[in-house]
Amino acid sequence: MTSTADVDAIVSAAAAAAPVWRRSTGSERASWLRAAADAIDAEVAELVAIADEETRLGVPRLTGEVARTSGQLRLFASVVEEGSYLELTIDDADASAAPPRPELRRMLTALGPVAVFSASNFPFAFSVAGGDTASALAAGNPVIVKAHSGHPRLSVRTAEIVAAALEAAGAPSGSLALIEGREAGNALVQHPLVKAAGFTGSVAGGRALFDLASARPEPIPFYGELGSINPVVVTPGAAAARGEALAQGLVGSFTLGVGQFCTKPGVVFVPEGLGFEDAVAAAVPAASGGPLLTDRITAAFPEGLARLETDASVAVVATGVEVSGVRPVVLATDARAVAERPEALLEECFGPVTLLVRYSSEDELHAALAVVPGSLTATLHAEEGEDVAETLELLQERAGRVLFAGWPTGVAVTWSQHHGGPWPATTSLHTSVGATAIRRFLRPIAFQDAPERLLPEALRDASLARLPHRRNGVLTVPASR
Structure with a gap:
């Protein structure tokens, strides 16, 4: 020292x-x-x-x-x-x-x-x-x-x-x-x-x-x-048009690097009743965990999961293959619970876990987005013709980079890149x-x-x-x- x-x-x-x-x-x-x-x-x-x-x-x-x-x-x-x-x-x-x-x-x-x-x-x-x-x-x-x-x-x-x-x-x-x-x-x-x-x-x-x-x-x-939870919004149109592909992309993103990227999609807002949650559940079992960076991070991962799971609204959707004591996990809750208890449900958990948040209306979605803390990224998956102006405005207020295709893991080192965001993403x-x-x-x-x-x-x-x-x-x- x-x-x-x-x-x-x-x-x-x-x-x-x-x-x-x-x-x-x-x-x-x-x-x-x-x-x-x-x-x-x-x-x-x-x-x-x-x-x-x-x-x-x-x-x-x-x-x-x-x-x-x-x-x-x-x-x-x-x-x-x-x-x-x-x-x-x-x-x-x-x-x-x-x-x-x-x-x-x-x-x-x-x-x-x-x-x-x-x-x-x-x-x-x-x-x-x-x-x-x-x-x-x-x-x-x-x-x-x-x-x-x-x-x-x-x-x-x-x-x-x-x-x-x-x-x-x-x-x-x-x-x-x-x-x-x-x-x-x-x-x-x-x-x-x-x-x-x-x-x-x-x-x-x-x-x-x-x-x-x-x-x-x-x-x-x-x-x-x-810290950054990097919210993602999947619209009804996107879920109906390409739900399976989006589910595969989400699983690949939140498990990349065993979930240890600062741009990991940690919370994903999904329309209720359109099968997106089922598509994610079908994709997760093939995903593998792996050793985490340090012993401290390894010990903190199950503690972070336990904090999320203690909320009465949270359920386990699916888990992946355990490797080195770590397995990918997808949890789910609803937008109303997030709007009421953001301090419990929107805390970053470092490792291969993501939280699906079901919404049944734009009002529910926007009320939940309004309490999302600042993040490095926000992602919007929508289809041509959908009115997403208010959703986009809420995402812009909460992130330094807004994506309209793909997933946030992976940061290109370029002249125009921005890797920052409102607190607590950056100071x-x-x-x-x-x-x-x-x-x-x-x-x-x-x-x-x-x-x-x-x-x-x-x-x-x-x-x-x-x-x-x-x-x-x-x-x-x-x-x-």
Whole structure:
């Protein structure tokens, strides 16, 4: 475990590296990010072997996750080179304005050292070199990662590889470091030189760190991805037209990764009397359970099931094949019970379980949707011609990503992706996946009547000739990039 004294030394090294990162050019930073991606890919066999021993996720899943992780780093290299993330904005001086207007040049700039807390369920993509780290580095900030206890050896080895690659590519010492232990994590988020934190994990753990970050003498932004039940609505038209296919898709989604994805469809609103529940019941017995990530998660799964099953309205619809003591489970209740007792029925249960909620009218459906907490995703399966405007409005209010086909498990890492949502899905409205995740670790700064030589490079006229910017209200996107 990392001592408090060691945390202080690590953060101080990151703070010393911060000015170098902040002043680095886009091309420099992009080369550092690509060097880290190349280093991870070069050691994929070793990293996957360690991860397979520690996480129970299996070689195929882990190999794919490494590719996603290095891909994220390369995406952010492209984001940095493209330059629109800087939001470069210029107002030229105008002595004839009333009052006279000075020259103003505005941009987004790095915050300083960023704390990143790793997740259990994605030991690569949301861990040491995952999306939070990639976006924080891309923004121009050194990163200190708090390792997850579920994969300690993997965390250490990944940090060694990435830190060495960054320095070999020209980044300063202190660019990436690792700490271990809960107390060290608490000390990290409270350290006065840490300027922001990113977290993926439980509501309880995230809320505790959020409160520490907010209670500091100098509060800092805390970007936590916490709990999400990801509601799905199946309309009568969809159930009648393609109920069997939707049932198969649901079972595949809520059991994917043994139900340990943050985008798992945890509650599914289904029309009563149209056979959808029977179709799900027919598909579940062929689905298999499997080992969960950690002993703590394994112990918590039956406890979560028991809490749901204690409600008088809840019944077991079907169960799947038990593997390693875990079997998929589909439960069912009704919309009226959900509307009356959301705190009991709409609590996230990590693992292969989903709750079907029967509704007999739009009024019942909408009353239940009105009490659904914030989620990362919401899904609507409907047919052409059905009036779903009010349902869609309710789903939009409760999620950061709304799907109209397919299922929410699986998050594409793209420029337009949004992976966030209202509380408790996240502590903010920002995303932790996709190009705009970089925005979390930047702050605006304006320069008034600054001499050209003292401006940051990106705000100088030579840079503006090649970077997207807005001048006197007019957006300019250079044709030659």
